[in-house]
Amino acid sequence: MRAVKAVVPFKTRGAKTRLAPFLSPEERMAFSKAMLRDVLRSLQGIDVTILATEDFDPGCDGARVQLNHHDLNTAINAYIRRERDPTFIVMSDIPLIREWHVREMFSDGITLVPGRGGGTNAIFMRDPSHFKVDFYEVSFLKHVAIAKERGLPLKILDSFYMSTDIDKPEDLAEVLVHCPGDSCAYLRSIGVRLSYGKSRISVERD
Amino acid sequence: MRAVKAVVPFKTRGAKTRLAPFLSPEERMAFSKAMLRDVLRSLQGIDVTILATEDFDPGCDGARVQLNHHDLNTAINAYIRRERDPTFIVMSDIPLIREWHVREMFSDGITLVPGRGGGTNAIFMRDPSHFKVDFYEVSFLKHVAIAKERGLPLKILDSFYMSTDIDKPEDLAEVLVHCPGDSCAYLRSIGVRLSYGKSRISVERD
Numbered sequence: 001m002r003a004v005k006a007v008v009p010f011k012t013r014g015a016k017t018r019l020a021p022f023l024s025p026e027e028r029m030a031f032s033k034a035m036l037r038d039v040l041r042s043l044q045g046i047d048v049t050i051l052a053t054e055d056f057d058p059g060c061d062g063a064r065v066q067l068n069h070h071d072l073n074t075a076i077n078a079y080i081r082r083e084r085d086p087t088f089i090v091m092s093d094i095p096l097i098r099e100w101h102v103r104e105m106f107s108d109g110i111t112l113v114p115g116r117g118g119g120t121n122a123i124f125m126r127d128p129s130h131f132k133v134d135f136y137e138v139s140f141l142k143h144v145a146i147a148k149e150r151g152l153p154l155k156i157l158d159s160f161y162m163s164t165d166i167d168k169p170e171d172l173a174e175v176l177v178h179c180p181g182d183s184c185a186y187l188r189s190i191g192v193r194l195s196y197g198k199s200r201i202s203v204e205r206d
Numbered sequence: 207m208r209a210v211k212a213v214v215p216f217k218t219r220g221a222k223t224r225l226a227p228f229l230s231p232e233e234r235m236a237f238s239k240a241m242l243r244d245v246l247r248s249l250q251g252i253d254v255t256i257l258a259t260e261d262f263d264p265g266c267d268g269a270r271v272q273l274n275h276h277d278l279n280t281a282i283n284a285y286i287r288r289e290r291d292p293t294f295i296v297m298s299d300i301p302l303i304r305e306w307h308v309r310e311m312f313s314d315g316i317t318l319v320p321g322r323g324g325g326t327n328a329i330f331m332r333d334p335s336h337f338k339v340d341f342y343e344v345s346f347l348k349h350v351a352i353a354k355e356r357g358l359p360l361k362i363l364d365s366f367y368m369s370t371d372i373d374k375p376e377d378l379a380e381v382l383v384h385c386p387g388d389s390c391a392y393l394r395s396i397g398v399r400l401s402y403g404k405s406r407i408s409v410e411r412d
Binding site (some may be wrong): 011116121138163174177194196201 | 247320323324342344346347364365366367368369370375379380383384399402407
């Protein structure tokens with residue numbers, strides 16, 4: 001197989017607004033970068049392009065930033081249209097991802113990794129130029145349909161860790177329970193800890 | 207290996223109260239039973255005991271109801287204390303479980319299947335009498351600690367489908383997106399369908 005590449009979209013402004021009541025804008029940015037580092041660590045040894053709206057230092061060898069001012073779908077589709085090498089698209093807010101997930105994503109066609117709420121948290125494409133992404137709404141079902149329409153073999157990777165994207169304060173509990181690395185360490189450093197309600201757990205701050 | 211058994215706790219009254227604004231008490235009961243049938247289907251060929259607070263017809267061959275009026279932990283611990291055969295404990299509200307998950311749970315010691323929010327949605331025990339369950343709060347971390355204290359080999363099964371327990375109206379979207387069987391058919395039969403908001407999807411009724 002040819003060299004494998006990865007694309008990680010990353011928002012450098014206004015990211016993770018749903019964490020707003022809980023984290024300040026600076027904390028949200030620092031936490032987003034910590035999650036990105038956890039994701040990049042799982043992609044070690046792979047040539048990674050971070051699609052970002054402005055330049056920044058990802059603080060990680062082997063990952064380069066490519067500027068793109070379009071929306072997520074336009075940016076990714078422009079990238080994969082020209083790409084001939086097998087490519088992963090991995091969201092930057094799934095810090096529970098581990099290195100072994102990347103191996104499990106390899107397939108002969110398309111691998112989709114479902115996120116909670118009908119989302120798609122990662123895609124592997126053996127031939128990226130044969131596929132088209134369509135994120136937002138129930139993107140998982142849209143991606144299943146696109147793979148079928150185009151006759152591409154489809155694998156679904158069933159992973160709790162990869163399904164867990166961190167958007168809302170209650171999602172921070174998943175980071176603290178399964179404690180993946182930089183993002184868990186960051187939350188602890190600013191005093192975020194698990195709290196126990198009557199039913200599900202949540203988080204609170206010192 | 208000896209014959210394998212499974213235990214599925216099931217609440218026959220007051221189940222799924224967090225679905226209350228969305229489903230009537232009768233609908234919650236019918237939906238709970240549909241989820242139970244989806245779970246029992248994944249356990250085909252295994253001797254299943256349903257631990258319930260009152261007798262009812264699970265509508266499924268090979269599953270028998272055993273009455274137990276204690277709380278979940280007391281009921282399960284009383285059961286496994288006497289059990290010498292390898293045993294699965296599987297929650298009844300994880301309808302996305304598939305038959306192949308059951309094979310993946312086999313291990314030489316304890317297998318834990320994390321649920322969202324720090325929960326544990328299933329446990330496999332090679333020697334049930336060597337283990338003790340402790341559900342509620344962050345049961346996943348408690349079960350990891352119990353396995354370690356007792357020197358039992360520990361496997362964690364990373365599954366999105368099994369992590370998805372259905373508690374709140376928004377969880378119903380997972381059932382409709384991944385549409386496992388009876389529980390999906392039941393929701394459709396009473397007019398529940400996906401709805402698209404600004405960010406995450408949810409559900410609405412006709």
